[in-house]
Amino acid sequence: MLDSLAQLYLPGALTLWCALFFSLMALWGYAHSLSPAGAAASLPFARRAYAFFAMSVVLCGLLMTLLLALRDFRIEYVFQYSGLDLPMHYQIAALWAGQKGSFLIWLFWGALLGLLIGRTAGKNEPAVMGIYTLTLLGILFILVRENPFVMLRETPLDGEGLNPLLQDDWMVIHPPIMFIGYAATAIPFAFAMASLWRRQYDDWAARSFPWALGGFLVLGSAILLGGYWAYETLGWGGYWGWDPVENASLIPWLFGTVLIHGLHMERTRGRFRRINYVLATLGYLSVLYGTFLTRSGVLADFSVHSFVDLGISGWLIGLMVFFAGLSIFLLATRLKEVPTEANEDPFLSRGTFLVLAAITILISTAVITAGTSAPLLTRFMENPGQVGPSFYNRVNLPIALLIALLLAAVPYLSWKGNEPREILQKMIGPLGFAAVLSVAAGIWAVREPIHLLFVFLSGLALATNAHKTFTKYRAGGLRAAGGYLAHVGVGIILLGILASSGYDESTKVTLELGKPRQVGDATLTFQRFLPRVGREKEGMEIRVQQAGGKEFLVRPRMFTNDRTRQVMVNPDIRNFLLQDFYVSPIELDPGESAEVALAQGTSSRIGDREFRFDSFELQAEGGNAMAAMAAGKPINIVTRVTVTQEGKSETVQPVYAFNPATGEVSNPMVALASGGTLSVGGIVPMNGTVQLLFNKPLLSIDVTRKPLIQLVWYGFYVVLIGGTIALVFRLREMQRRE
Amino acid sequence: MNKKGYYLLGATLLLAFAGFSATAFKETLTPYVPYEMARKGDRVVQVAGALEKGSSSYVAQEESLYFTLQDPKTKENMDVRYKGLKPANFEDAISIVAIGRYDETARKFEADKLLVKCPSKYQGAEVKTYS
CATH class of the missing domain: 2.60.98 (Tick-borne Encephalitis virus Glycoprotein; domain 1)
Structure with missing residues (x-):
């Protein structure tokens, strides 16, 4: 013990121990204020203890940031993930480059969010905060055990540097936002558990709705940024590769999508009351499970983001079992008591369609979870294996069609039920739009019937929701338009996905310096090498002359990292109205x-x-x-x-x-x-x-045309804007009510 | 249709979809296998190994990369043909995973995807996929 103490950076370790102490105090305080004897005095005590806990965690995070900024290579973590050659923003981004740092930033955001939750929990604050603190305690235990403040026996002159793949501006913003999203999934979970525990079934949905929606928006933004990163700098050829690490963020997001709809239904119409508890639980557990999958080394041979076992698998399994056990116990003993309304909706009604949409998304989530878990599931068979993108694409195609159909109908359905003819009459405009769109797609390139159906339904969903957004806006401003606007975005995303991944054209060609070469209807000439200038890395300049006479230059980068001698590649992309022209270098052969x-x-x-x-x-x-x-x-x-x-x-x-x-x-x-x-x-x-x-010299490149890929980004913006509008108005309403 | 009918329909659809997903899962699953099993060539599998130094050669006319993998445990060899350009950092790889199918007549593993693991500092290793 003394030996290992001597190897810790004491101020840092102290902040963690303080955090541990205060979090236990806070837990005790919250618990005591719930006991009949404890009562009033304990709650202010617990709040203060929580504030001290949060302060310790923030201090801990800032201290590690400072150590990185000072390049204090005595600290093993600083030594492992940073170096003298890094500019300051990468030096600070090294905080989330390693596993220990990732847990630290997760805890950091979690502790800060906790400062705001108590006030929104109403009478149930002690139980909500007690459970929320418990979730943070789990991460804190990992950090105390795998202490990030371990010191080396000797002080190295330089660190080992940051992985060149991570030396990118997206790296500076994408992971920290992702961790806010992960931290936020614990909030609806804490509300749900506290509500079951204290048998206060009534207002948790309304109170946790803004948190769930906010978390959904943050996690969605992080996923969008990750997509940008993969597409624009890593040169993986696309924005989404169904990699386990990507899926680990998508799964909680899909649960979150269903949860916000469920909570909205409960808040406004008293529906989904039992299932919402399950959804909030699954959302949180899926974050723990995803963390386990990606951080325990079980996927080491299967993922682009490979993580090696840090020896924390046991802890992560323990955490999962603990919270799964807690929630299963509470759900099993209390769920029966939660009052529900008998489902008397006719088939063609908004209620039924919402249930169907929820089921459809949950099925998709289940399938993606199964695919991501393939190495784990097949481990017990003879030979562990994995499933590739084709699995996810194949299975999610019918799901996307169904979602588009349901989305298209929802704006015109009433709660009481409708006649089919009435709906079709209202839909005439959008149906016309979808038909024209499908014909245009057919003339362009789409020949497969199922893809044409895809275009038709996505276009229909886009149009009906756009129409409804407009009428809602005209009737009462933005207040009720946010949700429909988000659905417009989903329609746009679906169209973008189909066009950009179903109809992209990719060719691998080798260009000789100076010699023009025909690729499709364009002529490419590898003109010259670009030298390294400041932060601009070495690259190549390629002149592209298109058939229509349009001419432009692309400058993909290919360079060797100074430290690791790893060859790095950044693609270059020209955006046009209807397509992206994407050039990614593969190999440079010095030639004869x-x-x-x-x-x-x-x-x-x-x-x-x-x-x-x-x-x-x-x-x-x-x-x-x-x-x-x-x-x-x-x-x-x-x-x-x-x-x-x-x-x-x-x-x-x-x-x-x-x-x-x-x-x-x-x-x-x-x-x-x-x-x-x-x-x-x-x-x-x-x-x-x-x-x-x-x-x-011979330069081999990958030339890809991605039609309408911009729609994926634009659609995502629309979803996020729609969600933000909804969030802003819900928050205002809540403020008025308090 | 009455309520029971709807539930029945729903359950049938759900079962059908479950079957569809399970089939897709089985068909797209690429198991990790020892070389001996991969040689049966009955399905798409993945094999891993270390690159035999000096065994790789790129044949420009065929746009193919030929190399030999060696199982670090059994020291068995497997000849691989990858239809594609040589991935960056290929020669420095500590281990290579080839995904594809064994071709009986060519006596070679026909890879359509390579995972190249390079020594790096991001938690020990970094993998890049090429297809």
Whole structure:
């Protein structure tokens, strides 16, 4: 014990121990205020203890951030995830680069959110806060055990640096937002458990609704940012790969989607009363389960984001079992007591359709969970395996069709029920829109009947909800329009998904420097290499001439990380109204190379090219190159070389820069119009000969056209804006009522 | 239709969908298998191993990459053909997972996807997928 104590950074460890102490105090206080004897005095005590707990956690988080900012490599975590070469924003982002730091930021947000929950819980505050504190205690235990403040015996001069894949601006914002979303799933869970425990079944739905909606919006934003990251910088070819880590964030989000609809129904019409408890529970447990899947190493061989077992699997399983046990106990003993309304809705009514939509989304969630768990499920069979994207795509296609159909009908359905003819009459406008859209899609490229149906139903959902958003807005402003607006977004997303992933065209081609090549209806020319300038990494410039005469440049990046020597790739994307033009480098082959030594004025042949060394010039800062050379200052030798091929000549000026003080040489390759590159390999000053290097680099790229991919982003914005509108108005209503 | 009828219909649809999902699951599942089992070539599987140093060669005409994997435990070898370009960091990989099917006549594992695991510091290893 003493030995391990000596290896801890005490101020940091102290904040964690304080947090542990105060959280236990808070728990005791909340529990005591619920006992008949304890009563009034205990609640202020518990609140104060919670505030101290939150303060300790915030301090702990800030301290770790400070240690990272100061690059204090005595701390093992700082050493493992940061380094002297990192700019400050990556240095701070290293806080969520490792597992310990990820748990720390999760706890950080969780503790801060907790400061606001108590006030919204009403009379049930002690129970809600007690259970909420319990969920945070679980994460805190992991941190106390896997202490992030472990110190090394010796202080290294530099850290190991941040994984180059994570050195990206998206990395700075995507994970912390994700963890706010994860932390927020514990809030409806705490409300639900407290409500069951205290047998106060009435107002938990209304009170936790804004939290559930807020959490849904935050998690949704994080998923959107992750999609951007994958698409725009990582060059994975798409925004979604059905990777276990992606799914681990999608599953709680889908539960959240059903939960906000359920809570809304309970709040306004007293429906879904029992199922909402189950939904809130599943939402939280799915976060724990996802954390277990991705952090325990069970998926190590199956995921793009590979995580190695940190030895916390036992803890995570323990947490899951504890909270699952608690919720199963409470659900089993109390759910029967929750009053429900008998379901007397006719089939064609809003109530029935909402239930159907909820079931459909839950089925999708179950299937995605099963797919993500495949390595675990099949572990007990002979050979563990995994399912690929084709599984998720195939299974979710009918689900998406059904969701679109239900979404399309909902705006025109009443609670009491409708006649089919009445609905169809109201739908005439949107039906026309969907028909026109399907015909247009058919003319464009969509031939498969099921895809045409997909376009028709998504278009219909978009149109009916847009119509309803408009009429609601006209009647009463934005107040009741948010939900419908969000549904418009879903229709847009569905169309974008179908077009961009069902009808994308991808070709892998190899380009020779300088030589135009036809790819589809465009001509691509790999023009030149781009040098590293400041934070801009090395890359290539490719000229794209499209059939219509449109011409543009793309500059994908491909560079070697200085530290790990890993080859990194960033695609470049041109957005057009109807499609994205996406170019991702795959490999750069230096190609065949040849060398000639030439004295001034002489020439020599390599293959069918003739190279003539015309002249050279010495350049230096200050003008006097001879004096600079004598003084040992850097000089540039600018050569003039004429290259002739098949009667055509061109003159280029490759440079050889030499710094005698450091011995540094820079001799960039110059692209030739006839293809290939030329550089100066060396100079022999005695006899004035140069060594010329001729290269024919080959660049392999992935060229993809993604039609209408912008719709996925725009649709997502619309969903988030619609949800935010709804949230703002619910919060205002609540404030008025309090 | 009465209420019971609706429930029955719902249950039938649900069962049908469950069957559909289970079939899709079975069909798309790619199990990790030892080389010996992969050689049966009866389904799409994944095999893992270390790259035999110097065994990789890219044949430009076929746009294919040939290499040999070695099982670190049994020291067995498996020849692989991957129809695609050589992934970045391929030679430095600590382990490679090939997903595909064994071709009896060519006596090679025809991979359509590669997972390349490189030594890196993000919790020990980093995997990238190529297809």
